[in-house]
Amino acid sequence: MTPQNNLSSEKNIQKELTYIQKVWHTVAIVALLVVVILIARVAFNVLLMVLAGVLVSVYFHGLGDIIQRKTNWRRRICMIISVGGTFIILVSLFWLMGATISKQIAVLSDTLPHTINTAKAKLGETPIGQKILDYLSDDNSDTLMTTAKSFFNTSFGVLGDIYIILFLAIFFTSNPNLYKDGMIKLFPESRKPLAHQVIDRISHALKGWLKGMMLSMVLVFILLSIGLGIMSIPVALVLALLTGLLKLIPNFGSLAAMIPGVLLALTISTNTAIIVALIYIVTQTVVSNIVTPIIQNKMINLPPALTILAQVLMGTLSGVLGIILAVPLLAIVMILVDELYVKKLSETDIVIVPERSQP
Template sequence: MNFRSLLWPLLIAALIFSVSGLLVPSLSVLLLVFAGLLFGVFINGLADFATRHTPLSYRTAFLLVVTVLLLMIGGGVYYLGAQMVQHVDELWSQLQTSLQDATERLRQYQFSKQYLPDSEQVQSMMSQQGDSAFSSLLGGLRSIGWAMTGAIVIFFIGAYAAYEPRLYCNGLIKLFPKERRGRVSDVLDQLRSALGRWIIGRVMSMTLVGILTAIGLWFLNVPLPITLGVVAALLTFIPNIGPLLAAVPQVLLALNVGTETAIYVIVFNLALQGIESYLITPMIQRHEVTLPPILTIAAQLWMGIIVGVIGIMMAAPLVVVLMVLIQMLYIRDRLGDPNPGELTSD
């Protein structure tokens, strides 16, 4: 495969898009399509598993998998949305009450009276904060709308790709010369296998972390332990950075209970990360593609700066793709090394 003939058109296209200001939007669209293809690999893997272990045909198994996923996604969105809306309202009420109580307590001290606002000023400030919160809420709803649109696009791209996977693979293979098509097919099969193993590892980690988080927060009497467990499970999809993001809402809600509870939550998250690093991750590495942590973090930071959230989420699977291409097409084909390196811990 002559990569030099492909490299220059790609560089020229990137330069044109960069000058015209379309590079970042184009990358965002490509990453959205890549996320859809990744979801398609997930659906295809579930349908293949059902086909191998049941008398169902692939099309029937595919429809069954898609139906179950739709029901799970719909139920999860409804539950999380209802819980979040209810709790945000409670938090705002508690914040108002706490601010007024703190002001009244400080008024008891003579030196603080000249610095503290009176009751009318407090109400005015809370009203202004409410207007600001309303503007922020509109911005948040706009972002949620874009996120939902992206999720719908990802779902349908994945569904179409999983419904007829060979159609798209064969179409891509035919873009290459006949003498190279066999090798391209091998590379695509290896990419699908590597991404499938990475998805299996991520799903196993997400499930275990979500269950342990919900149980731990329930014992600590933190509000919404199941909801926070689901959030932690979803954010575990992002290696390295996801667990840190998942700890933020846990600590904020724990502060509502008490400072001591918040400290316990922080300690719990540190312990959970230790369990994941030394127990969960080694246990599932036989299924998951082993990614170099430094390379993964660097890719997450770079993609996050350039593209944003979608770049952070897709950085790890893109590293998987890069590893497969380098090992198969450069180390093995170009350098002639028959053992370019195992992609898993096996």
């Protein structure tokens, strides 16, 4: 074999090795990106649970602030009353209403198949209702159920998440300054005042959201209990409680909560179903557009379209927990953008005034 042939064969071997190295480099980069995305998704879910724990801690401290202002007692005593009183009230409510609610849940589960069949019969009497039934009777129903299951089970291990959130809330409540000062220490000395300002503003926004949300849930529960009770709707207490809990999910929660109530009313008569739907709509409208804005006056104004987009995005990424925390998370992001970008941009803007021409 001539030296030229040896040289060309060595070059071919070197090209093949270079190509194989490039392939393996590409595979390694893709694998690394996949691992980073998976870690980021898990870390994001952990951050959501941290935010949920912060919200519970903000609730305890907000209630402690109210007790301290009214009584002038020591802070530790007020916090013990805040945490202990909350758990006592919850246990008392479950003890007083638990038997009634459990009976109504059993009745609802027993009558649900009959309710669905009756609703189908009522819908089949109208052309539009028949089209809806035709749509749901095809493979679309299976697709909808599969989508719903995957949507609500994405990352929402109920017991596990609640367990972690409660422990985080206890730690945040017991010594909040430890975590707040720890975050501020991460910033340089010149940025510490800005960090204090941002944290305080976020705290006020979260308190405003919590106040509005909790009062909205209670008012929706009371108003719907009265309205559905007047209409003699079965399991009115359970329906009102479900609607109050789903108030945690703006926009979509109200629509989802109205479906079982209207279906049950449809088993009585079509007019009753229309009246019940109006009760739901009026209650949600009054609470959402009058009561909640008054209570949440300390929270920044969030555009409705941006809120819906945030809910859809968070629901896709993190399931129900993401939907519930979409609004406070969006508020935090907007505060950070306002404090760290918008205000800095307005401070650095230089207005150039044109010189007047000399006569």
